[in-house]
Amino acid sequence: MNQAINTHAIIAIYKFEMARTLRTVWQSIVSPVISTSLYFVVFGAAIGSRITEIEGIPYGAFIVPGLIMLMLLTQSTMNASFGIYFPRFTGTIYELLSAPVSSFEIACGFVGAAATKSIILGLIILATSWLFVPMQIAHPFWMLGFLVLTAITFSLFGFIIGIWADGFEQLQIIPLLIITPLTFLGGTFYSTHVLPPFWQTVTLFNPVVYLISGFRWAFFEVSDVSPWVSLAMTLLFMVMCVVTIWWIFKSGYRLKK
Amino acid sequence: MPSIISINGLSKTYASGFQALKTINLDIKRGEIFALLGPNGAGKTTLIGIICGIVNASTGTVQVDGHDIIDDYRAARSLIGLVPQELTTDAFETVWDTVSFSRGLFGKPKNPAYIEKILKELSLWDKKDNKILTLSGGMKRRVLIAKALSHEPQVLFLDEPTAGVDVELRKDMWQVVRNLRDAGVTIILTTHYIEEAEDMADRIGVISKGEIILVENKVELMRKLGKKQLTLHLQKPLDAVPAELAAHKLELADNGNELVFTYDTSAERTGVTALLSDLARLEIRFRDLQTTQSSLEDIFIGLVHNSAGAAA
Ligand SMILES: Nc1ncnc2c1ncn2[C@@H]1O[C@H](COP(=O)(O)OP(=O)(O)OP(=O)(O)O)[C@@H](O)[C@H]1O
Ligand SMILES: [Mg+2]
Numbered sequence: 001m002n003q004a005i006n007t008h009a010i011i012a013i014y015k016f017e018m019a020r021t022l023r024t025v026w027q028s029i030v031s032p033v034i035s036t037s038l039y040f041v042v043f044g045a046a047i048g049s050r051i052t053e054i055e056g057i058p059y060g061a062f063i064v065p066g067l068i069m070l071m072l073l074t075q076s077t078m079n080a081s082f083g084i085y086f087p088r089f090t091g092t093i094y095e096l097l098s099a100p101v102s103s104f105e106i107a108c109g110f111v112g113a114a115a116t117k118s119i120i121l122g123l124i125i126l127a128t129s130w131l132f133v134p135m136q137i138a139h140p141f142w143m144l145g146f147l148v149l150t151a152i153t154f155s156l157f158g159f160i161i162g163i164w165a166d167g168f169e170q171l172q173i174i175p176l177l178i179i180t181p182l183t184f185l186g187g188t189f190y191s192t193h194v195l196p197p198f199w200q201t202v203t204l205f206n207p208v209v210y211l212i213s214g215f216r217w218a219f220f221e222v223s224d225v226s227p228w229v230s231l232a233m234t235l236l237f238m239v240m241c242v243v244t245i246w247w248i249f250k251s252g253y254r255l256k257k
Numbered sequence: 258m259p260s261i262i263s264i265n266g267l268s269k270t271y272a273s274g275f276q277a278l279k280t281i282n283l284d285i286k287r288g289e290i291f292a293l294l295g296p297n298g299a300g301k302t303t304l305i306g307i308i309c310g311i312v313n314a315s316t317g318t319v320q321v322d323g324h325d326i327i328d329d330y331r332a333a334r335s336l337i338g339l340v341p342q343e344l345t346t347d348a349f350e351t352v353w354d355t356v357s358f359s360r361g362l363f364g365k366p367k368n369p370a371y372i373e374k375i376l377k378e379l380s381l382w383d384k385k386d387n388k389i390l391t392l393s394g395g396m397k398r399r400v401l402i403a404k405a406l407s408h409e410p411q412v413l414f415l416d417e418p419t420a421g422v423d424v425e426l427r428k429d430m431w432q433v434v435r436n437l438r439d440a441g442v443t444i445i446l447t448t449h450y451i452e453e454a455e456d457m458a459d460r461i462g463v464i465s466k467g468e469i470i471l472v473e474n475k476v477e478l479m480r481k482l483g484k485k486q487l488t489l490h491l492q493k494p495l496d497a498v499p500a501e502l503a504a505h506k507l508e509l510a511d512n513g514n515e516l517v518f519t520y521d522t523s524a525e526r527t528g529v530t531a532l533l534s535d536l537a538r539l540e541i542r543f544r545d546l547q548t549t550q551s552s553l554e555d556i557f558i559g560l561v562h563n564s565a566g567a568a569a
Contacts, residue, residue, distance in 0.1 A: 006331070012361025016350075023349060091345030095404070098309040099362045100334040257271065257312045 009101040013109025017083050021117050028079075029121060032071050036125045039067050040132045043189055054191050055222045060133040065216040066188030067129070072122050072147065073154050073183055073208065074175045080114035080158030081174070085165055088255070097256065103249030107159055107242075114155035115148070122147050135219065142227065143218035149234050150211050154179075156241035163254050182208040187216075192224045207237055260284035261412060261443050262308065267317030269303050269467075277303040279467045281317070285412075290434070290444045292458035292475075294451065294557055300467040301447045302342050305414050309339045321412065335363055338410030340401050342417045342447075348390040352381055355389060356403045363408035375403050378433050380426070395422045402430070406437075413437060415446040419453060431457060451554040455479075461553070465561050478556065480522060485550050487518040487529060489536075489543040501539055505532050516543070522550070 021028055044060040054062045087093040096106055137143050165171040186192075186208030192200055203209050204225075214230025217223035223230070248255065262285040269278040277300045285291050293301050306312035308319050310330060319326045324333040347355055356372055376382045379399045384392060389400060398421065405413060415434070419427045434444055434457065448454055454461060454475075461478055463471040471478075494513035505528060508517045520527045536543075 006364040008361045008364045008366060012358050015361075016354075016358055019350070019354070090347070091341075091343055092347055094309075094311050094339070094341050094345060095359065095362065097311045098334060098337065098339050100331040100364055101362065102331075252313050256310075257306070 006101050006105050009099060010105050010108045010112070013096075013106065014113050017110060017113030018116065020083070021079075021113065028117060029124060032075060032121055033124060033128055036067055036071060036128060037132075039063075039070075040129065044132060047189075055193070055220075057220050057222060058133065061135040061220070062191075062216075063189050064126070064129045064133065064135065065219050066183075066186075066212050068122050068125050068147075069150065069208070069212045069215055070180070070183045070188055071125055072118050072150055073179050073211070075121055076114055076118040076151050076154035077158035077161060077175050077179055079117055080111055080155040081162035081165065081171055082158075083110045083114055084159055084162035085168075085171055088163070093255065103246055106249070107156065107245050111152060111155040111159050114158060115151040118151040118155065119147060122151065137219050138221045139218045143215065146211070146215045146218055146230070146234070149231075149238065150215070153234055153238040153241060156238060156245065160241060160244050160248070163248055166254075179208075182206050183212070187212050187224060191222075207233060210234065259287055261287040261322050262445075263320045264304075264308070265318050267304070267307060267319060268315050269300075269307060269312065270315045277467055278307075281467075281469055283462065283469055283472065285443060285445060286460070288438065288441055288443055289459040290438055290446065290457050292454035292461050293445060293447045293464060294454055294461060295447075295464035296561055299464045301464060302416055304464070305339070305416055305445070305447070309337055309414060310334055335408070336411040338405035338408065338413045340398075340405045340413070340415045340418055342420070344394060344397050344401070344421075346389045346397050346400055349388055351386050351388055352376070352392070352400055352403075353385040355400065356407050359404040360407040365408045371409070372403075372407060375406050378436075379403050380429060395426055398422055399426070399430070402433070410442065412443045412445070415444065417447055417449065419448060419450060427453075451557055455553040463557065463560055471560060475553075479550075479553065485520055485522045485527075485548055487520070487532075487546060487548050489516040489518070490514065490545040490547075491516060492542045492544055495541070499539060499541075502532075502535060505535070507532075516541075 040060070040063075043063055047059065051059045053059055087096065161174045162171065165174075185203065186206050187203070192203045192209060192213075195203065210225060210230040210233035213224040214227045214234070217227045217230070247253070262283075264281055264283040267278060267281040268276070270276045281304060293304070295301055303312055307314045308321070308326060310326060319333075321333040321336055324330075324336075326333045350358070353372070353376075356376065357367070357369075360368070360372065373382070376385055379402060381396065381399055381403060384396060389397060392400065398418065402415075402418065413434075418430060422430065431453070434446075438444055446454075446457070458475050461471075461473060461475050462469055488510075491514055495509060495516070496513060498507045498509060498516075506519050508519075509515070510517050518529070518532055520529065
């Protein structure tokens with residue numbers, strides 16, 4: 001057996017993770033859809049009745065890309081981190097460590113499954129939002145591209161969190177303390193152009209700004225930064241995650257004794 | 258016979274600073290059953306963990322069928338099946354799914370007929386659609402064995418496979434192990450039931466405090482270290498061993514009702530004939546006689562005690 005890539009292993013891990021998702025389909029799909037709907041009601045209806053439009057876009061429609069990103073980021077991170085943390089917690093990680101699989105293959109299986117779930121979720125939320133605000137998507141391929149790239153990137157990020165975490169609290173803390181605030185501050189519900197110049201500069205250090213801006217551009221052709229910059233930043237973050245994962249498996253950090 | 262696993266200068270110091278393995282050099286021969294014996298905390302699981310890729314070695318190298326476990330991990334690991342000491346299984350997967358998963362993980366294409374065969378051999382076939390969490394401890398242990406066998410390994414590590422398994426199943430399990438050996442699989446096992454090692458193993462290694470203190474062919478070991486005793490139940494008790502019998506290694510037991518003769522089975526002459534004729538000459542008669550041989554357990558306890566004494 002001298003194959004370059006252990007595809008059987010990738011498929012096995014992917015299927016295992018997808019089966020886990022299907023068992024918990026209720027929490028996985030229904031609860032994010034409900035919370036997104038609540039955001040629509042609260043922000044879209046309550047605030048939208050005062051702010052009618054931002055940069056020529058009806059407020060209700062303007063927040064859709066941000067809300068999808070909010071869900072995409074938190075769900076990708078949480079799914080992927082739980083997926084790899086759980087075998088560490090129960091001890092079944094021994095099998096992954098003793099198998100002829102590379103870090104790349106393990107990450108492909110776990111991240112692929114987590115990203116798939118997030119993408120499906122993102123599309124469901126998009127469909128849900130259509131019920132509230134019918135809208136047009138200017139660049140559907142860019143939209144899908146950003147959706148897929150972001151899901152993969154943040155699943156990679158979640159995978160790292162799942163390896164780093166030493167308990168269930170730490171597993172929860174990153175999405176709660178980092179992802180959600182960064183998303184809220186990253187222009188989910190407003191354009192960063194409305195901020196004073198100093199704060200506009202500060203937000204440029206928030207990676208989520210680039211994601212939301214690029215994603216929103218794909219919908220409405222309005223953005224805080226150029227979509228190419230958004231794309232480049234997403235790819236940069238993705239490469240950073242991949243390198244970290246490669247190092248983790250090479251060194252055995254938190255995995256091997 | 259060429260060795261299938263060769264361990265050179267292996268040592269392990271855990272992050273805590275505890276040295277679990279000193280310098281280990283060990284060769285496992287192709288096709289043998291090797292029993293690794295040693296008291297709790299001796300380093301058995303650590304050694305197995307390093308070979309299988311779960312624990313990082315501090316120094317030294319391991320080759321499995323010529324493949325380095327680090328540089329050529331893919332080739333090395335695909336030859337190995339591991340049954341871990343701890344009962345670590347998934348909970349919500351079915352037996353069938355978890356065993357199929359393992360096969361995929363080790364890069365093998367699906368083979369339902371083969372998995373069916375393993376599950377039947379391990380008496381798990383009727384449980385194949387049950388979730389693992391509904392199984393008993395002994396059944397979970399067998400699921401772990403099935404997982405380890407799912408990719409048709411050449412080398413099988415069994416870290417205390419019979420802990421918590423009832424007598425009948427233990428027999429079945431050893432039958433599976435024998436069949437594997439007959440099929441050419443090399444087996445390395447640890448157990449605290451020494452009679453199992455005595456039954457099953459071709460060679461025995463004893464590890465104590467992170468050091469291999471003995472590796473020996475089992476038969477050889479039993480012969481070298483095995484003392485045999487002949488106990489004669491006397492018709493009339495003796496007060497002391499008669500002076501005429503001083504040349505023989507004799508002791509009195511049971512208030513002078515038994516005469517115990519200790520001899521070495523590997524010696525050219527055991528001295529049994531000479532003793533019996535001397536007894537006849539002195540007209541010491543006996544009602545009954547019996548011989549006992551020291552078990553591997555006695556040998557093992559003797560060894561570990563000696564090494565503990567030497568270390569102290
Ligand atoms: N992760 C760890 N960190 C620090 N010390 C450890 C770790 N794992 C094991 N040890 C220590 O290393 C030594 C060897 O442990 P190991 O599990 O290899 O023993 P063993 O021979 O398998 O024992 P047993 O028969 O109880 O299974 C023990 O003293 C143990 O406390
Ligand atoms: Mg052990």
